[in-house]
Amino acid sequence: MVQTWPRLRFADRSAPGSSGESAWGRHFNTASSPILAGPSMVLGPDFSPRRPSLGNSSQEGSPLSGGGHDCSPPTGVMEAVGVAPDGAQLIASGFSNEIVETILHSRAPSTRKLYAWRRFTPSLGRHPLVSRFLRGVLRLRPPVRSRVPTWDLAVVLEAFCKPPFEPLEEISDRFLSLKTAFLLAISSLKRVGDLQALSVAPSYLDFAPGMAKAFLHPKPGYIPKVPSSVLRPVVLEAFCPPPFREPEQQKLNCMCPVRALDAYVHRAALWTDQLFVCFGPSNKGQPASKQTLSRWITDAISVAYESSEPPSPLGVKAHSTRGMVASKAFLSGAPLQDICNAAGWSTPLTFVRFYGLDLPATPGSSALSS
Structure with a gap:
């Protein structure tokens, strides 16, 4: 039935x-x-x-x-x-x-x-009228970007001259990684993605005689965020290299990106052709992701502030290094076109609209003029 x-x-x-x-x-x-x-x-x-x-x-x-x-x-x-x-x-x-x-x-x-x-x-947000309304609000009430930085480069560079970032030969892998990533970020004006693409394969990393310069190239086939920009190698110049004529020069040499890079390359377990690798026990030697590099840069700022008197800044982002360094380099007399070429900006208008900060020159800005 x-x-x-x-x-x-x-x-x-x-x-x-x-x-x-x-x-x-x-x-x-x-x-x-x-x-x-x-x-x-x-x-x-x-x-x-x-x-x-x-x-x-x-x-x-x-x-x-x-x-x-x-x-x-x-x-x-x-x-x-x-x-x-x-x-x-x-x-x-x-x-x-x-x-x-x-x-x-x-x-x-x-x-x-x-x-x-x-x-x-x-x-x-996918409704056509809602999308048009939001675009209209953006035009009528454009966001106001603060031109006051949340952190000071001078504070970080000063902290790099003392523990836990010095002596360079004795510090842990973590602090060496944080310091090297931060110094390369501010010295090259590159995005985190550009730093992550740097390679240590033969002919992609080279040091000039006397450690006066370092030349870094990205991995083969790397496409930058702005494909139209010219893909130039990262050229780092030594800052206050030895021999030292006075103790102050030896202190300033602690901010040298070439010195930190040389120490990092010789210590890191380079099991891959990527420059930056993880230092944790579970994934040591594995390629560091862009998120990992971003965390290293922000951690470097936080640790530097913790070892200094000023309170730690809030809401620091790794991308903020581009505006901070570009502004300090411009204040120190670097040509604006050279800054745009290093950062990958097609026109100076990009720097003026989005990255220019209203800040006075501070100690350490001369380290970026080259």
Whole structure:
């Protein structure tokens, strides 16, 4: 004998005779779900309380038993929002309440919650009128960029001349990595992605006689963020190299990027052709990602401030080194076109609009003029 599956109808919440309402109907009509408030889902008058059995009927809480509490999903708006559209579509297709409940439970509870969030969260930002409105707000009320830096380069460079960043031969791999990454960032004006692409393969890294300069090239096939920009090698010049005529020169040499790079290359476990590698015990020698390099640069600033008197700045980003260094180099007399060429900016307007900072010249800015 063919089992006739009961069809569903929609009735008003206040309609009488809803005693046969299923667990799903009770779940959707909870007062705590304002999104789904409205018509309630109940079974039609032809609904039979007898359920088709696919196994031992005496087993309580059968997966297909609408009366068993095991089939009811956890209460909560997130669950209801996620499964209501799916359930409504299945019901409109003619499936019974029992089959709908079983189909909806084909996903794990965690999957249903994630699915609900990703699928049914409103995407108002994609509406054409909303997009045009936001663009209009941006034109009428353009964001005001602060030209006051949140950190001082002089404080960081001064901290690099003492522990925990010196003596260079005795410091840990972590502090050597932080110091080298930061000095290369401020000396080259490169983005983090450009630094991550630097290679130590043969003919891609070279030191001039007497450690006066260092030449670095990116890995073969690297495409910069701005493809139209000329891909130039990174040229680092030594700062106050030996022999020293006075103690102050020896101190300033602690800020030298060539010196830090030489120490880093000889110590780092270079298991790859990438310059910067991880120093942690679990991934030592593995290529450092752009996110890792960004963290190294910001950590270098934080550690430098912790070893000094000023309080640590908040919200420091690795990208802020470009504006800081470009502004200090410009104040120290470096040609603006040379700064743009080093940073990969097509026109000086980019520096003026987005990176120029209003700051006085501070100790250490002369280290960037070259």
